[in-house]
Amino acid sequence: MSDLVAPKGTFDVLPPDSARFLAVRETLTAPLRRAGYGYVETPVFEDTAVFARGVGESTDVVSKEMYSFTDKGGRSLTLRPELTAGLMRAFIEHRLYAGALPVKLWSVGSAFRYERPQAGRYRHFTQVDVEALGVDDPALDAELVALADQGYRDLGLTDYELQLTSLGDATCRPQYRELLTDFLSRLDLDEDTRRRAQINPLRVLDDKRPDVQAQLVDAPLMVDHLSDTTRAHYDAVRQHLTDLGVSWVEAPRLVRGLDYYTKTTFEFVHHRLGSQSGIGGGGRYDGLSAALGGPDVSGIGYAVGVDRTILAVQAEGLDIAVEPGVQAFVVPLGAQAKSLAVTIVGQLRAAGVSADTVYGDRGLKGAMKAADRSGAGQVVVIGDRDLAAGVGQLKTMATGEQVAVPLGELVDRVRATVLP
């Protein structure tokens, strides 16, 4: 084998599995298009400052997981570790905030983080990203959450839950943070955790270790210390979700690793995925636009991990999008028939029928085997004997029946049989 392999933590998506990848991406994004969200593409790399200022210097993502490099012009660029900051940068750069609000956008694409690979965690992964910018309305929070949920349900997923909480805002979070810091300072924690408590005390709350959790049972929770406006916002979001028929569980210890989240915060957790169980998540962010030099507007968004969602689909045994193959196949015998076969295949395709033929030297048996594998229901066999008679043999694979059809009528006949 060659010593050239896909980089650590990356993988290739190949047929037939790639059909599942396309189908999942399509199903997850269809609800967004139905809800009036517009498609956006932004660069895969951005000025490093977009993420440093947007995602937050204190986050693990920025402080140790970014693929940053200096280009030949001396610019510091970074492969995007998530899509939200780049979309927000575009929102500001093109002054979309000056138009009708909210601005509803979606995107899908690659993101990169330098992490230790694990089940469901890759250095290159694909996210569907959705943002509704410029309006702070709990109904909009609920819409986004419901759209994410709809995507999962359309895939047939059932063994997951929506975890929901509120992270407060600029007025109540600092107060709560002090309370929590004070509480944590009295606990018996290892040095790593202590350091984490200083950088972002909220993150200690979702530590998975039992001994840590045991100490946290009496920890103060953000939801108990929300300001009146934040409380009202959160209550309204939950009421809207109920009205939309979306179920959730309260997750007062839910934390997000990105600094910009405020108020509504949520995560979809799948139950059969091992430790990387979050298949999507997001929340509202009040400070992100301003942090990137834009106007002080609020926004809400979420990201769905396409790769993890595929793992969830497989874990639930949902057989999505088996490769359909082609509808028709042409088997030529001899050089003369071969050029006719190429022509017929071209005509079939132009007529909207998916079709294929054999390439390379194959005997009839091998060619029929290829026809079988192609999934074609209708197979045209043309040999010298048929050419002399001016016909092709049209075979229905399921029944084995075969009839002679005049060459001039073959394409129409196949199309009539195959297309509704």
Add this chain to the structure above:
RNA sequence: GUGGGUGUAGCUCAGCUGGUAGAGCGCCAGGUUGUGAUCCUGGAUGUCGCGGGUUCAAGUCCCGUCACUCACCCCA
């Protein structure tokens, strides 16, 4: 960054206490010089992850290394 497991054919894996590499599936061909999916027969494909050591002899034992994988951490 820390810890556990695993590396043998395209895939899934077997290979006992060291004796010179196998099965099933898949692929190709023949049986059927004009017919697939079944059946029968045959064939191709391996630096046994890599490097070093012990030994007459290493897939097997020892050391190192890399990769994959799972968990912590982190998060989609």
